[in-house]
Amino acid sequence: MQTPICPCCGCSLVRLGISQKMAVSLHYQQKLYWFCCDGCLKLFNSNPEKCLNETSELVVCPVCLAEKPVNMTVEHIFNGTLFNFCHCPHCLDVFNQDQDYFTKRLAWQTNYAGIFGKQEGCCTNDN
Numbered sequence: 001m002q003t004p005i006c007p008c009c010g011c012s013l014v015r016l017g018i019s020q021k022m023a024v025s026l027h028y029q030q031k032l033y034w035f036c037c038d039g040c041l042k043l044f045n046s047n048p049e050k051c052l053n054e055t056s057e058l059v060v061c062p063v064c065l066a067e068k069p070v071n072m073t074v075e076h077i078f079n080g081t082l083f084n085f086c087h088c089p090h091c092l093d094v095f096n097q098d099q100d101y102f103t104k105r106l107a108w109q110t111n112y113a114g115i116f117g118k119q120e121g122c123c124t125n126d127n
Contacts, residue, residue: 003060003106005067007033007048008040010055014105015065017114059084062102063091065115078103 004013004023013023016036024035028048035041044051057069066086073084076092078099083106085091095102105112 004034004108005055005058005060006036006040007055008035008044008051010058010067011036012060012065012067014060014108014112015067015115017112017116019111020108060106061086061088061091062106063094064088065106 005011006013013034013036018036024038024041026033026035026041035044057071058067059070059073060067062083062085064086068084068086070084074087076083076085101110104110
């Protein structure tokens with residue numbers, strides 16, 4: 001399951017509570033990338049390939065929203081979609097209690113406020 005991960009710092013935009021409206025975006029090599037802030041976009045532009053190489057294998061646990069290298073996760077298929085969970089067995093148990101919510105939250109389809117609550121994410125955006 002795809003979820004927006006800042007290709008510069010590797011943070012899950014969902015975990016940070018950054019909505020699609022608040023996020024900074026850029027088309028690079030025919031793909032749309034989302035950034036948590038203007039600062040990360042600026043750093044990305046200084047060396048995009050380095051940033052993409054450093055973050056290309058990251059996935060996000062649907063429950064705790066931890067960013068992990070894909071090889072350090074547990075795979076679970078729900079409704080034909082592959083999800084990657086951190087190794088905590090609690091996360092899979094919690095996911096199974098409300099699979100629809102966690103699926104939507106991971107796909108940026110809820111109003112989840114993030115770990116910082118109503119503070120509009122972790123970064124200051126100037127856009």
